[in-house]
Amino acid sequence: MKNYKYLYISIISIFSLSSYSQNGKISSGDKKYDNYAYVDAIKTYERIAEKGYKSEDLFKKLANSYYFNSNFENASKWYKELFDMNTAIETEYYYRYAQSLKSTGETVKANHMMDLFNERSKNDLRAKLYEKDKNYLEEIKANSGRYKIADAGINSKYSDYGTFIHGNTVYFASARDTGNFSQRKHTWTGEHFTNLYQATLDEDFNLSAPKVFKSKINSKFHESTPVFTKDGKTVYFTRNNYNNGKKGKNNEKVTLLKIYQATFENGEWTNITELPFNSDNYSTAHPALSADEKTMYFASDMPGTYGQSDIYKVSIDNGKFGKPVNLGPVINTEGKETFPYVTSNNEIYFASDGHPGLGGLDIFVGKLDEDGVSNIQNLGSDINSPQDDFAYVIDVNSRKGFFSSNKTGGKGSDDIYKFEETKSIVCVQELNGIVTSLATKEILPYAKLSLYDANHMLVSTSISDSNGNYGFAVDCGKGYIIRAEKEKYVTKEEMVSVLKESGKTYLPIALENSECQVAIGDDLGKCFGITNIYFDLDKSNIRQEAALDLEKILDVLNQYPSMKLDIRSHTDSRASYKYNESLSDRRAKSTVEWLIKNGVAPNRLTGKGYGESQLVNKCSDGVKCSEEEHQMNRRSEFIITEL
Structure with missing residues (x-):
């Protein structure tokens, strides 16, 4: 699309923070059945913590278990332990700790925690959810695939663009040669100056053969982008600074664009006048009306514009216009924003090369509200292309409409396309x-x-x-x-x-089970989500993390003196068979020795390493597997042999 359709006629162009908390009802006591035992995980956690073990996960589970049951005194106790660890704690825990402190009368400390919560919550993930930080190409891709698009059927080899639907008639601008001797060619484009044309629209959104809009509105200069009032008695349109045979120019002798209005009287369009906020020294163009016709939106490069052209609004009260207001930096950029169109749903469609797009002008939609414009989105690659895409109009009931583009495959320099929106943005x-x-x-x-x-x-x-x-x-x-x-x-x-x-x-x-039901042959480790006892690489000494998990097993063994376990250690296949068998056996025996050292009778425990002999998947020697698949084979089991 040539730049004269933006604003100028002259040769000068313008225009998962993932966190969790856990809670379990405290068991009323041990429950036993003939072949089952129920393990109270929370009580186990608390007994382990009382022994002096410190773990962020442990304290979170304990504090949350009391918090969710409104036992705020104990919740405060364990939240304090959590914060005393001086770890990077999720923001939500500041809130819970504050609420617990308030409930126990520690108001000053509670208010301090609330101050920290409010301070942190402004910058954590939840606050950032309101920021548009996604790669724009992902947004465009997500917004694509929502339209059925076809040639409008009224295009010529010249420029055709800028439709407006009024009743069953579509009006548009065209540079086509109609044989009128008064038509003149623009020396910059090599095409005729654009005039307004019209075509009849049927129920299926098909257009009849176009014909020139016969009225005094068409002149020897450019006319484009008309918008009619609902009663059909007033039309606003864009034209070069020319009226009543006089051509206006700015200080640099350039003829710019202005918005004019005309009224329909006695069967013809008359009283063609420019709007009061026009100027010889800047352009105004492409008017659009709100549903109640009390506001006009338009494009201009008037003083106060952020970029090459911005979108403005101006109030209309009984035919009198207020002072134009810039719609602000949310919609307007340092580039071009132009061709606004407003629906009864308070959507504003516009073209821009300043917002991230596919190239040239892309069409965007935003939501109009009291504060301006919000939620601006690219319409997607069905409508938009690497070329100029602009002048979007839509019927909100049928979700059908037209837009203009100079994308490849058209008939002329600009063409009009019709569309049906099949899925809302x-x-x-x-x-x-x-x-x-x-x-x-x-x-x-x-x-x-x-x-x-x-x-x-x-x-x-x-x-x-x-x-x-x-x-x-x-x-x-x-x-x-x-x-x-x-x-x-x-x-x-x-x-x-x-x-x-x-x-x-x-x-x-x-x-996680708060009461874990187990039987002979079950893996006790699953009660606590223990899939592996972790050791240092190629070693079999018990690490602190491993001891924390073993304390859980120890606590259960102390609760059930008749329970016996067979401890089994397994490896993946990524070493020699003999080495894996030996390493896993040492680890199983280290686990047994730790439990015996902490008071479990030796006759209650057996342990053996199985190396890679009992793989749970295909990941044997020579088979390509992911790290996650290998991890499935590196496991520790605590099999109950007697209850």
């Missing part, structure tokens, strides 16, 4: 997932799910279905906290960042 998101057991991976039906916003205000509640599935309708690009609760399981909270494009955000939730 308004972002619709569903937050969904499945609730399972952390230890066994089995689905957990009928769990209670509570959805909170970023400020921890309850939004909605739900129950997982018989297959463990849940779902919430949520706002795109926002942060939420989801809490899952089920009897005999530790309550868990997850913070999630909802995606910024329409679709689904998947968040599976695995709950």
Whole structure:
């Protein structure tokens, strides 16, 4: 598209912080059945902590278990231990600690924690969810695939652009040669000056053969982008600075653009006058009206413009115009913003080369509100191209409309395309997932799910279905906290960042048993999510992290004096068979020795290393596997042999 259609006629161109908390109902006591034992995980955690073991995960689980059960005194105790570790703690824990302190009367300290929470929450992930930080090409891709597009059927080998729908008639600008001897060619473009044309629109959005709009509105200079009032009695349009046979120029002798109006009287368009905010020294162009016709939007490079051209608005009151107001830096950039179009849904469509796009002018949409414009999005690659795409108009009921482009494959320098929007750009998101057991991976039906916003205000509640599935309708690009609760399981909270494009955000939730049901032959380690006792590379000495997990096993053995365990250590296949067998055997025996040293009778324990002899997947020697697949084979098992 040539620059004269922007604003000028002359040869001068212008125009998952992922955190969690857990909660478990405190068991009323030990429960035994003929062949089962129930392990109270929270009590085990507390006994381990009382021994002096310090772990961020341990303190979070303890504090949260009391917090969710409104035992704020004990919650404060363990939150204090958590903060005393001086670790990088998620923002939500400042809030919980403050609430616990308030409930126990420590108001001064509680207010201090709230100050820290408010300070931190401005910069954490939830606050950042309101920032547009996604790569723009991803947004364009997400917004694509929403249109059916075709040639409008009225194009010529010359420039055709800038449609407006009024009733069953479409008006547009064209540089086509109609044989009129008064038509003159623009020396810059080699094409005729544009005049207004019209075509009849049928119910299927097909257009009849176009004909010139016969009125005094068309002159020997450019006319374009008309907009009619609903009653059809007034039209606003763009024209070069020319009226009543007089051509105006700026201080540099350049003829710019102005917005004019005309009224329909006695069967013809008359009273052609320029609008009062026009000037010989800057351009105004491409008017658009709000649904109530009390506001006009237009493009201009008047003083106060941020870039080459900006979008402005001006009030209309009984035919009188107010002072133009720039729509601000959210929509306007240092580049060109032009061709506005406003719908009854308070959407504003516009063309810009300043916002990230595919090249040239792209078409964007934003939301008009009291504060200006928000939620600006690129319409996607169906509409936009590496060339100029502009002058978008849409019927909000049928979601059909027209836009103009000089993209490749057209008939002329600019062409008019018709479209049907098959999918709204308004972002619709569903937050969904499945609730399972952390230890066994089995689905957990009928769990209670509570959805909170970023400020921890309850939004909605739900129950997982018989297959463990849940779902919430949520706002795109926002942060939420989801809490899952089920009897005999530790309550868990997850913070999630909802995606910024329409679709689904998947968040599976695995709950830890608060009471773990075990039988002979079961792996006791699964009660606590212990999949591996970690040792230093090629060594078999017990590390601090390993001791923390072994304390959990020790606590259960102390609760059940008749319980016996067979401790099995396994490796992956990435060393020699003999080496893996020897290493795993040493590790199994080190584990047994640690438990014996801490008071377990030797006759209750057996241990053996199996090396790579019992792989759980295909990852044997010579088979290419991922690190995750190899990890599945590196495991520790605590098999119950007697109860």
